[in-house]
Amino acid sequence: MSTDIASIALPGGERIAKLGQGTWEMGERASRRADEIAALREGVALGMTLIDTAEMYGDGATEELVGEALRGLRDEVFLVSKVYPHNASRRGVERACEASLARLGTDRIDLYLLHWRGGVPFEETVEGFEALVRAGKIRHWGVSNFDVDDMEELVALPGGAACAANQILYNVARRGPEFDLLPWSLARGMPVMAYSPVDHARLPKRSPLDDIAAGHGVSVWQVALAWVLRARGVCAIPKAARIEHVRENRAALDLKLGETDLAALDAYFKPPRGKRALEML
Numbered sequence: 574m575s576t577d578i579a580s581i582a583l584p585g586g587e588r589i590a591k592l593g594q595g596t597w598e599m600g601e602r603a604s605r606r607a608d609e610i611a612a613l614r615e616g617v618a619l620g621m622t623l624i625d626t627a628e629m630y631g632d633g634a635t636e637e638l639v640g641e642a643l644r645g646l647r648d649e650v651f652l653v654s655k656v657y658p659h660n661a662s663r664r665g666v667e668r669a670c671e672a673s674l675a676r677l678g679t680d681r682i683d684l685y686l687l688h689w690r691g692g693v694p695f696e697e698t699v700e701g702f703e704a705l706v707r708a709g710k711i712r713h714w715g716v717s718n719f720d721v722d723d724m725e726e727l728v729a730l731p732g733g734a735a736c737a738a739n740q741i742l743y744n745v746a747r748r749g750p751e752f753d754l755l756p757w758s759l760a761r762g763m764p765v766m767a768y769s770p771v772d773h774a775r776l777p778k779r780s781p782l783d784d785i786a787a788g789h790g791v792s793v794w795q796v797a798l799a800w801v802l803r804a805r806g807v808c809a810i811p812k813a814a815r816i817e818h819v820r821e822n823r824a825a826l827d828l829k830l831g832e833t834d835l836a837a838l839d840a841y842f843k844p845p846r847g848k849r850a851l852e853m854l
C-alpha cells in the first residue's frame with residue numbers, strides 16, 4: 574500500500590494528509606497502551622500523518638501517549654491539539670499550550686484549535702493564538718465545532734481571517750454541514766477536519782452501507798470513511814486503537830464509491846434540505 578497519501582491545502586498553501594488519526598479515549602487504560610502506540614505509529618508509517626489530540630483527552634494522559642508514540646517521528650507528522658474554552662483567554666492559551674507542549678514532548682504544535690466556543694471573547698483567544706505563533710510555539714491556529722454564524726463572526730475580527738481550519742462532526746449519518754458550512758468553508762479555502770467520521774462506531778446496525786460494503790468486499794466502516802473522504806476540502810481523523818483498523822482505514826482512502834452507491838446512501842442518509850444546527854459529540 575502506498576504511503577504517498579492524498580492531501581489538502583491549508584489557506585496558506587501548506588498541505589496536510591487528507592486522512593489522519595484521532596486519539597480521543599487513548600492513553601486512558603494501561604492495558605491498551607502498547608496497542609494504541611503501535612496503532613498510531615503504523616498509521617504514520619502508512620502516511621496518516623495528521624494526528625489530532627486535545628488537552629481535554631484523558632486529562633492530559635492522551636497527549637502524553639501521543640508524545641510517546643511519536644518519539645522519533647515528530648518531524649513526519651502534522652500535530653493538532655486543542656485548548657479548552659475555559660483556558661482560551663490571552664494568558665490562558667499560553668499556559669495551556671506550554672502544558673500541552675510538555676506532555677507532547679515537543680517544541681511546537683502545528684495546529685492549535687479552540688475546542689468549542691466558550692465564554693471568552695474571540696478577540697482575546699485570537700490575540701493569544703497570534704502571540705503563540707510569533708513565539709514559534711504553534712504554527713497555525715483554528716477552531717472546532719464552529720457553525721457558519723460563529724465563523725462569520727470570527728473571520729470579521731482583526732486577525733480572525735488567519736483561522737486555518739474548522740474541526741467539526743461530519744459523517745454519513747450527520748450531514749447537516751453540507752447545507753451551508755461545507756460550501757462556506759470551500760469558498761474560503763478553509764479545510765474542514767471531519768471528526769467522528771465513522772460516527773464514534775455508532776453507525777446503524779442495518780443500512781445500505783451493508784450491501785455497498787459487501788459489493789466492494791470491504792467493511793461498513795471503510796465505506797463510511799470513504800464517503801467522508803470523497804468530499805472536497807475535507808480531511809478526516811478516524812480514531813483506531815487496533816492496528817487492523819488503522820490498515821483498513823488507510824485502505825478506505827483508495828476505495829472509490831460509485832454513483833449507485835452514493836445514490837443508495839443519499840436515499841437512506843438524507844442530505845439536508847435546510848439549515849440544521851451543527852451537532853457536536
Ligand code: NAP
Nearest residue numbers: 595596597768769770771772773774794811812813814815
Ligand atoms: P470515530 O473515529 O468515528 O470512531 C472511533 C471508533 O470506531 C473506535 O471505537 C474505533 O475502534 C472504531 N473504528 C475505527 N476504525 C474502524 C474500522 N476500520 N473498523 C471498525 N471499527 C473502527 O470517532 P471519534 O474517536 O469520536 O472521532 C475521531 C477523532 O476526532 C477523535 O479521536 C478525536 O481526535 C476527534 N474528535 C474531536 C471532537 C471535537 O469536539 N473537536 C469530538 C470528537 C472527536 P478501535 O479504537 O477499537 O480501533
